Amino acid sequence: MKNLVPSLYVLEITEFNISNDILDMLPAERQIRINKAIKMEKAKQLYASSLLLGYILDKYGKKFDDIKLLESGKPYIKDGPYFNVSHSGKYVVIAVDQEDIGVDIQEITTVSEAAAKMFLGDDSDLNIALRNEYYHSYIWCRKEAFLKCLGVGWNGKRESNVSILCNKIEYNASSYFLTDYFVSEDYFLTLCEKNEHKDFAIEEVSKLELEIFYRSG
Numbered sequence: 001m002k003n004l005v006p007s008l009y010v011l012e013i014t015e016f017n018i019s020n021d022i023l024d025m026l027p028a029e030r031q032i033r034i035n036k037a038i039k040m041e042k043a044k045q046l047y048a049s050s051l052l053l054g055y056i057l058d059k060y061g062k063k064f065d066d067i068k069l070l071e072s073g074k075p076y077i078k079d080g081p082y083f084n085v086s087h088s089g090k091y092v093v094i095a096v097d098q099e100d101i102g103v104d105i106q107e108i109t110t111v112s113e114a115a116a117k118m119f120l121g122d123d124s125d126l127n128i129a130l131r132n133e134y135y136h137s138y139i140w141c142r143k144e145a146f147l148k149c150l151g152v153g154w155n156g157k158r159e160s161n162v163s164i165l166c167n168k169i170e171y172n173a174s175s176y177f178l179t180d181y182f183v184s185e186d187y188f189l190t191l192c193e194k195n196e197h198k199d200f201a202i203e204e205v206s207k208l209e210l211e212i213f214y215r216s217g
Helices: 027-038 042-060 113-119 123-127 135-150 207-215
Strands: 005-014 067-069 076-078 082-088 091-097 101-107 168-171 173-185 187-194 201-205
Touching: 005 042, 027 042, 042 091, 042 207, 076 082, 076 207, 082 135, 082 173, 091 101, 101 123, 113 168, 135 173
Parallel strands: 005 201, 082 101
Antiparallel strands: 005 091, 067 076, 082 091, 101 187, 168 173, 173 187
16 A cells, blocks of 8 residues: 555553444444453453554545455455554554554563463573563563564464564565564553564554544444
């Protein structure tokens, strides 16, 4: 999609409640996922991320029906834009780019040593990750953003067992660029871009903006 400004949309969902009238405007499969969520926190994250995605799709003249799935399960739009969604705790983020993009947000917390050994990669990554809780989230976040950009998720962790400590990774004849942000003092975010490092416009979206968008029809 030409002339697209790479953008990162950030939504804080602390005050979010699920409004049934707006929920009814979402695609049926999303309503089912939200209603089936066992924990209310997860339901709110799914609800908020769906509202934010619909809002963003409209900006680019797209609808939920335009979203297809790769074999890996990664969603995409045939003629763009490329996008990726992540949520953790009180934040939902969506990155939009001209090429494959991966984004992950994590609340800064500890990861069990067993999980770190299973998922975080080579020995240098693992050793750093196990030193303190900041690096647990740092390494985990970068690893997941990279895998999501590849479109493989954690299922591809073995095939892509590379160190993600560098800001530029050469993998399968392509270059991947990682950029880190602190969303707040408790939340860390990584963007992974394919082929070219670009500056992202960061836009904070409010609950009120989304409600006005959906209720205005």
